[in-house]
Amino acid sequence: xxxxxxxxxxxxxxxxxxxxxxxxxxxxxxxxxxxxxxxxxxxxxxxxxxxxxxxxxxxxxxxxxxxxxxxxxxxxxxxxxxxxxxxxxxxxxxxxxxxxxxxxxxxxxxxxxxxxxxxxxxxxxxxxxxxxxxxxxxxxxxxxxxxxxxxxxxxxxxxxxxxxxxxxxxxxxxxxxxxxxxxxxxxxxxxxxxxxxxxxxxxxxxxxxxxxxxxxxxxxxx
Amino acid sequence: xxxxxxxxxxxxxxxxxxxxxxxxxxxxxxxxxxxxxxxxxxxxxxxxxxxxxxxxxxxxxxxxxxxxxxxxxxxxxxxxxxxxxxxxxxxxxxxxxxxxxxxxxxxxxxxxxxxxxxxxxxxxxxxxxxxxxxxxxxxxxxxxxxxxxxxxxxxxxxxxxxxxxxxxxxxxxxxxxxxxxxxxxxxxxxxxxxxxxxxxxxxxxxxxxxxxxxxxxxxxxx
Numbered sequence: 001x002x003x004x005x006x007x008x009x010x011x012x013x014x015x016x017x018x019x020x021x022x023x024x025x026x027x028x029x030x031x032x033x034x035x036x037x038x039x040x041x042x043x044x045x046x047x048x049x050x051x052x053x054x055x056x057x058x059x060x061x062x063x064x065x066x067x068x069x070x071x072x073x074x075x076x077x078x079x080x081x082x083x084x085x086x087x088x089x090x091x092x093x094x095x096x097x098x099x100x101x102x103x104x105x106x107x108x109x110x111x112x113x114x115x116x117x118x119x120x121x122x123x124x125x126x127x128x129x130x131x132x133x134x135x136x137x138x139x140x141x142x143x144x145x146x147x148x149x150x151x152x153x154x155x156x157x158x159x160x161x162x163x164x165x166x167x168x169x170x171x172x173x174x175x176x177x178x179x180x181x182x183x184x185x186x187x188x189x190x191x192x193x194x195x196x197x198x199x200x201x202x203x204x205x206x207x208x209x210x211x212x213x214x215x216x217x218x219x220x221x222x
Numbered sequence: 223x224x225x226x227x228x229x230x231x232x233x234x235x236x237x238x239x240x241x242x243x244x245x246x247x248x249x250x251x252x253x254x255x256x257x258x259x260x261x262x263x264x265x266x267x268x269x270x271x272x273x274x275x276x277x278x279x280x281x282x283x284x285x286x287x288x289x290x291x292x293x294x295x296x297x298x299x300x301x302x303x304x305x306x307x308x309x310x311x312x313x314x315x316x317x318x319x320x321x322x323x324x325x326x327x328x329x330x331x332x333x334x335x336x337x338x339x340x341x342x343x344x345x346x347x348x349x350x351x352x353x354x355x356x357x358x359x360x361x362x363x364x365x366x367x368x369x370x371x372x373x374x375x376x377x378x379x380x381x382x383x384x385x386x387x388x389x390x391x392x393x394x395x396x397x398x399x400x401x402x403x404x405x406x407x408x409x410x411x412x413x414x415x416x417x418x419x420x421x422x423x424x425x426x427x428x429x430x431x432x433x434x435x436x437x438x439x440x441x442x443x444x
Contacts, residue, residue, distance in 0.1 A: 035283065035284040036276060036282075036283070036284055036287065037276075038284065039272060039276065039284045039287050039288055040272050040273060040276045042272075043268050043269040043271075043272030043273070043291075044269050044272070044273070046265050046268060046269065047265040047266050047268065047269035049265075050261060050262050050264075050265030050266070051262060051265070051266070051343070054258060054259075054261065054262045054340075060258075061257065061258070062257040062258055062260065062261045065258065065261050066261055069265075118276075121273070126348040126349075127348075167395075167397075167398065168395050168398055168427075169395075170394035170395055170396075171393070171394065172392035172393065172394050172412070173389075173390050173391075173392050174392075175389075176389065176390055190394070205390075
């Protein structure tokens with residue numbers, strides 16, 4: 001059966017294959033789909049990565065651990081790992097998503113991986129989920145360079161301004177475009193005292209703010 | 223020993239009492255303090271509550287589970303539980319914090335509780351941490367009314383505006399006051415098309431935005 005090789009890569013054989021199937025079922029395909037179990041998987045993943053970093057990096061402070069974890073569990077990383085498993089070949093998508101190439105979309109792959117982790121937790125408990133997560137994450141965690149974890153642009157900008165006693169930047173959404181499920185946000189970052197305005201765009205307000213902050217920080221470095 | 227009754231309330235007796243002591247030690251007191259183990263406890267708590275809600279509320283969607291969890295793990299809830307344990311009597315604080323009543327401060331109590339959960343996880347593993355969390359949370363989870371989980375004010379405001387095809391509100395920090403560890407943020411919420419401006423304040427930018435959104439939403443309901 002085709003799912004054998006996926007289970008081999010995960011290092012977990014499902015006692016209840018329905019859980020595996022559910023984790024691989026996108027909401028565009030049928031019910032039960034993977035959204036609830038993805039919620040669970042997200043919590044399980046965060047916990048396991050937190051525990052691993054806590055043990056592995058006794059010298060890191062809370063904020064550093066937190067940033068390192070964020071860098072490991074963010075969508076791009078999940079997407080890379082999912083792509084390495086060829087998860088797109090196993091996901092069950094509805095017609096529309098299939099035609100529009102949903103099996104390649106980073107968010108669908110990342111969500112599918114979180115759902116898989118949640119399903120392993122339900123199937124085999126916390127220890128099974130930990131085995132799977134550490135197996136998938138070993139290369140990333142072993143090559144993690146805590147000192148190199150870049151602060152996010154908003155933090156960098158804020159720290160730069162605070163250290164010079166300037167007020168915090170102001171962010172505001174200046175435009176949104178597109179329909180609900182594919183909105184683009186355009187955010188302005190304003191540093192009033194320096195008369196500096198930059199704009200960033202992204203698929204969420206948060207991402208657009210980060211882009212605007214990055215542009216502002218880059219200008220200040222010049 | 224005084225810590226006996228705390229361990230009894232938690233339903234966990236520490237094999238390694240140093241972990242318990244560390245969880246109770248605020249950074250103002252001495253090292254090793256509880257910040258790293260609080261980071262761990264936060265992840266453990268989120269995971270356990272997610273798993274419990276997933277099982278207990280099979281009819282809830284991902285977004286509803288997520289909001290319900292957020293309502294259970296937020297600082298106010300943690301603070302209530304910590305107060306119920308009289309955690310302030312056990313925390314070890316530095317002189318300055320003691321004098322300024324730090325043992326009553328919600329954030330210090332909430333952080334201490336998360337640290338305790340992290341310490342139980344390190345001492346006895348995931349199952350021990352689950353037992354403790356569910357014991358502490360049972361009354362809250364059993365009385366949880368998923369339908370009554372209020373959306374946060376920013377979400378409410380956004381949905382209200384979107385359903386009427388208005389642009390998203392703009393938030394900007396108009397002032398910050400106080401030293402780094404006790405900053406107050408003042409945020410303006412602007413709904414340009416409706417010429418509506420409201421202001422919220424809080425100990426973080428996020429909280430101040432929520433307050434500003436709440437004020438705007440309330441005005442729109444009038």
